[in-house]
Amino acid sequence: MKEKKHVLIVDDEAPMRLNIAELMTGEGYNYSEAAGGDEAILMVQKIIPDLVLLDINLPQKDGLTVLGEIQKLFPKLPVIVFTAYGTSERAIEAIKLGAFDYIEKPFELDEFLLTIKRALEYSELLNEIKLLRDQVQDISSTVTSDQIIGRSPQMQEIFKLIGKVALSDTTVLIQGGSGTGKELIADAIQRHSLRRDKPYIKVNCGALSESILESEIFGHEKGSFTGATSQRMGRFELADGGTIFLDEINNMPLSLQVKLLRILQKQPFYRVGGETPIKVDVRIITASNRIVEDDVKAGKLREDLFYRLNVVRINLPPLVDRKQDIPYLVDYFLKKHSNGRSLTVSPEMLERLSKYEWPGNIRELENTIQRAAVISQSDVLTIDHLPVKHSVPSSGQTYSGSDLQSWFEEIQNADKSLKDVVCFVEKELILQALKQTNSNRSRAATLLKIHRRLLYTKMKEYGISTD
Numbered sequence: 178m179k180e181k182k183h184v185l186i187v188d189d190e191a192p193m194r195l196n197i198a199e200l201m202t203g204e205g206y207n208y209s210e211a212a213g214g215d216e217a218i219l220m221v222q223k224i225i226p227d228l229v230l231l232d233i234n235l236p237q238k239d240g241l242t243v244l245g246e247i248q249k250l251f252p253k254l255p256v257i258v259f260t261a262y263g264t265s266e267r268a269i270e271a272i273k274l275g276a277f278d279y280i281e282k283p284f285e286l287d288e289f290l291l292t293i294k295r296a297l298e299y300s301e302l303l304n305e306i307k308l309l310r311d312q313v314q315d316i317s318s319t320v321t322s323d324q325i326i327g328r329s330p331q332m333q334e335i336f337k338l339i340g341k342v343a344l345s346d347t348t349v350l351i352q353g354g355s356g357t358g359k360e361l362i363a364d365a366i367q368r369h370s371l372r373r374d375k376p377y378i379k380v381n382c383g384a385l386s387e388s389i390l391e392s393e394i395f396g397h398e399k400g401s402f403t404g405a406t407s408q409r410m411g412r413f414e415l416a417d418g419g420t421i422f423l424d425e426i427n428n429m430p431l432s433l434q435v436k437l438l439r440i441l442q443k444q445p446f447y448r449v450g451g452e453t454p455i456k457v458d459v460r461i462i463t464a465s466n467r468i469v470e471d472d473v474k475a476g477k478l479r480e481d482l483f484y485r486l487n488v489v490r491i492n493l494p495p496l497v498d499r500k501q502d503i504p505y506l507v508d509y510f511l512k513k514h515s516n517g518r519s520l521t522v523s524p525e526m527l528e529r530l531s532k533y534e535w536p537g538n539i540r541e542l543e544n545t546i547q548r549a550a551v552i553s554q555s556d557v558l559t560i561d562h563l564p565v566k567h568s569v570p571s572s573g574q575t576y577s578g579s580d581l582q583s584w585f586e587e588i589q590n591a592d593k594s595l596k597d598v599v600c601f602v603e604k605e606l607i608l609q610a611l612k613q614t615n616s617n618r619s620r621a622a623t624l625l626k627i628h629r630r631l632l633y634t635k636m637k638e639y640g641i642s643t644d
């Protein structure tokens with residue numbers, strides 16, 4: 178027997194959804210509903226429907242944006258958009274963006290059902306093509322995915338570790354300073370795992386307030402709090418069968434840590450305001466840019482949870498500790514941001530890049546190359562295309578008026594603020610104090626006339642090793 182087709186209905190008006198849902202059932206289709214754009218995007222990844230019916234007038238996220246995101250995820254998934262009568266501009270935009278068709282509200286029943294039928298036939302055709310393609314192997318995904326560059330022994334060890342853990346379902350905790358590539362590593366583990374074709378859901382635990390984070394992760398029932406106008410699946414449910422990446426796990430509130438622990442203990446959990454126990458099979462990868470053991474000691478991360486998350490640990494070293502990777506990374510980023518040009522860097526520029534401390538790690542290096550590529554007229558990037566901080570004299574020297582001038586210019590012309598420059602100087606002075614005192618923190622703090630604890634906090638903030 179042929180499988181029932183699955184239609185995802187995206188509309189913020191519940192009566193409208195209900196109406197369409199009834200029509201779909203009548204036609205023998207399965208359906209799911211989403212009340213907003215973000216939910217729609219998660220649902221699309223979770224269920225991979227055969228067709229999406231998308232209202233273009235969504236309250237929070239604009240329907241065209243949602244359409245674009247769906248297309249990015251599944252370029253071939255047919256999407257039919259609803260537009261209000263007489264809003265042809267939006268309809269045209271939608272078609273330009275790749276919508277299968279558009280229907281004006283209020284719609285003609287016959288025309289509506291016919292359009293749906295056509296779209297589903299189209300998607301069936303594509304499925305057949307996909308089956309054939311799958312047999313030819315999934316080569317393209319390995320070619321298009323972001324590469325991880327690293328010839329240093331530390332990175333080589335990490336590659337081996339990824340190879341070893343990818344195929345198991347163990348939890349992995351990735352720790353590293355900002356911009357060291359934590360997310361890239363998490364992606365690589367997922368891509369090489371047996372769950373690679375299953376949902377992969379990412380949550381940044383630092384980006385949301387406690388209550389929102391809870392309902393994002395674990396879902397909520399209708400009416401469980403003001404604003405919870407409909408039932409909502411959490412990210413764990415959406416990730417069922419696949420992988421979840423909990424970024425900035427150190428920012429997860431303690432109350433939610435208990436719930437997370439239950440999932441790790443293979444216990445059921447409940448949506449916010451819910452009474453139905455839910456069980457999921459999800460592989461968990463987490464990341465933190467702080468020293469996790471410190472958070473455990475400080476009582477910010479439950480110890481029992483830490484042990485379960487830390488089954489395999491990947492520590493990403495800061496870029497200063499793997500400087501031999503810099504030329505390879507530079508090469509890679511030159512290609513990545515070439516826009517068809519064949520870019521190189523001058524020897525002097527490469528030397529500067531190799532000498533710099535890179536507090537923002539690989540992300541900062543990438544931004545630097547990208548910026549230089551944009552501002553350089555020629556294909557050879559030189560030190561003239563570097564931000565001023567790379568030419569600042571090393572610490573201990575007196576800062577001259579011209580440095581002040583150049584910093585001032587940088588604030589005006591580049592994407593720097595007063596704070597960036599002040600932070601830079603602060604970091605340089607701390608490094609200098611540490612150098613002079615042979616890394617004796619108490620003495621360095623005395624030299625700088627600040628409290629030792631403040632020094633420690635600042636060192637962590639600037640990614641200066643506190644070992």
Ligand SMILES: Nc1ncnc2c1ncn2[C@@H]1O[C@H](COP(=O)(O)OP(=O)(O)OP(=O)(O)O)[C@@H](O)[C@H]1O
Nearest residue numbers: 324325326354355356357358359360361466539540
């Ligand atoms: N080894 C690498 N090879 C190539 N590109 C890399 C490497 N590591 C990081 N990058 C690139 O640097 C940027 C930052 O990486 P990523 O977002 O994974 O870092 P992160 O540790 O998660 O940063 P943050 O702490 O700011 O969240 C990305 O554009 C990523 O593609």
Ligand SMILES: [Mg+2]
Nearest residue numbers: 356359360424
């Ligand atoms: Mg990150």
